[in-house]
Amino acid sequence: MAIVAFFLGLVVTAGFALTSLRLYDRNESRLLRLRAREVSSVLTAVVPSIQTPLASAAELADATGGDRRRFQLFMAPYVGPGRQFASASLWRLGTSRPAPTAVVGVAPTLASLPEQARRFFAHAERSQLLNITGVLSSPSPSLGFEFSTPGSTHGFAVYAENPLPRDRRSALARNSAFSDLNYAVYLGRTHSQAQLVVTSLHHFPIRGRQASQSVPFGDSAFTLVVTPNGPLGGTFFESLPWIIVAVGVVISLAAALMTDRLARRRQYAEQLTGVLDRVAAENHQMYTEQRGIAQTLQHALLPDALPEFSGLKVSARYIPAASGIDVGGDWYDVVAADDRRVLLVIGDVSGHGLHSATTMALLRHAALAYAAEECRPATVLAKLSDFVNSDDHDYFATVLCALIDVEAHSLTMASAGHIAPLLIDGGNGEYVKFKVNVPIGVVRKADYEETTVSVAPKSTLVAFTDGLVERRTEILDAGLARLRQTATGQRLAPEDLVETLTRGLASTDHNDDTAIVVIQWEN
Amino acid sequence: MGELTGDRAAEVLIDTRVDTMGTPLITLSGELDSSNVESLESTIASITADRPERLIFDLSGLRFMDSAGISALIGAAAKVQAVQLRAPSPAVRRVIELTGLSDVLPIEP
Secondary structure, X not given: OHHHHHHHHHHHHHHHHHHHHHHHHHHHHHHHHHHHHHHHHHHHXXXXXXXXXXXXXXXHHXXXXXXXXXXXXXXXXXXXXXXXXXXXXXXXXXXXXXXXXXXXXXXXXXXXXXXXXXHHHHHHHHHOEEEEEEEEOOOOOEEEEEEEXXXXXXXEEEEEEEEOOOOOXXXXXXXXXXXXXXXXXXXXXXXXXXXXXXXXXOOOOOOOOOEEEEEEEOOEEEEEEEEEOOOOOOXXXXXXXXXXHHHHHHHHHHHHHHHHHHHHHHHHHHHHHHHHHHHHHHHHHHHHHHHHHHHHHHHHHOOOOOOOEOOEEEEEEEEOOOOOOOOOOEEEEEEEOOOOEEEEEEEEEOOOOHHHHHHHHHHHHHHHHHHHHOOOHHXXXXXHHHHHHOOOOOOOEEEEEEEEEXXXXXXXXXXXXXXXXXXXXXXXXXXXXXXXXXXXXXXXXXXXOXXXXXXXXXXXXEEXXXXXXXXXXXXXXXXXXXXXXXXXXXXXXXXXXXXXXXXXXXXXXXXXXXXXXXXXXXX | OOEOOOOOOOOEEEEEEEOOXXXXXXXXXXXXXXXXXXXXXXXXXXXXXXXXXEEEEEEEEEEEEOHHHHXXXXXXXXHOXXXXXXXXXXXXXXXXXXXXXXXXXXXXX
16 A cells, blocks of 8 residues: 555656646747847847948948049058958959959958959959858968949959867857857858858867747848757756655655554554444343343342132233342232232332342332231331331331232232332223322321222232333323223133233333232133 | 442432521432432531521422432421422322322422
């Protein structure tokens, strides 16, 4: 991955660098062409300074019939070191051996080259205007210019010469406007080495970037070739591609390192996720185990199976809270009081956890012990209350105690803060109306009242703890109404009714433990 | 009544002041259950340390109270001569009626 990122970075870098290089190249060529045009315009400005004195002298010679003295007087200011020409001379045309009739400055080189002079003047006679000799190489290199008046009657020509540097070299001054260029000026329209007039270069042919411009000069032309001796657009743009390459390589390296680090982190995160998944699985297992332990303990504290009673069908169930990994404080007991009577005790210790569960076990056994002495419900509750108040405690409990006379079809009940049970007679269900006294453990001297109601044949009694009916978002009566509706809809056997109520409870998110006891008269 | 509310984060606000008669007034609002009842229990403990004769609980802002809350109120009732509840919600009122606590936790007329 890191290597891929690195190469990708390099490719992008190369792309940018090449683009930059191409732009630089195009820009330099354009600048060079502009510079060549500037130099050529300077050259163009030189032409009149050569042509004008020669043209005027030719006019004078024509008018004076080739007066030598007048010619010499006129040309003298133009000839000499540091002036336009090294030599100026007056020639008569139309002869087979042309020769100067008057000379100012040094003797013209052309005079010593009769054959070349003949050909030159023969050509000049035909073309008139300014004629250039070409580079005269012997004895020392020079350049000659000729001018004869158009339509001349006497046939005079004015000829001037300038020596060329021996090696044609003439460097540009450092402070010149063209110091960033090297140049070569040729006579004619070609880059012929023989016609090289002047140059700042040492080596030929010219290599690299170059631009060429021609300037008309008499019957010929000067051809200018320029080449840059440095970047014309500044060194920054020249180095830009290299800067891009350097920065690009650094960025690619950084990207590669970053990618590598990200890959490592991802690997680490994946490992961590694996660990977390394992921890979650272990947690879930521990939770399941703990819930199992809690339920096992709870069931150990509750009666295993209820005894059978003649004339009654009984079913009961303890349901732990949905989220419960804790033991609760709900309990129930159904025991035979004597031959004809059965005692029901159902209760709920406040709070939850081991403390509530052990308190529940204590109360449960205490209630059974008191019931064995005297099975009147109010008495059992009063004794239970005294028992609890005999020591310091920080809990309270609701307890319902009901003594059932099977054959007499009667029910004697007392409640210590416990919700009244539901009594179902056929299709009618009513919560038994009687006085509910304070819960156990609330006040020091509590009085408990008991109430006896008669029960219709085949009635069903449903006793329960508040977990069955209490919901966080509603008033208690709503839960009571729902229970009555569920229980009275159809006549169910006790086990079936317990099952139905348990399922109804499971459909809600009940967060309290619940005990249910259903007792049904067979007759 | 063995309530388990571990995954529900209830919030209760407890305000304590003294009314014009010099009786401590504890105002509860929000939801009171086993997850936050301890804050109420410590408030009650610090107030009853001064041995007031009476305590008033203003429950008008309390939307829900479970058996743990009832238990805390009963604990307060055991430490003073009289406790009074002010403006409980119908749900709280019904729980008190149905559990025979009307005498221990009387509701202001």
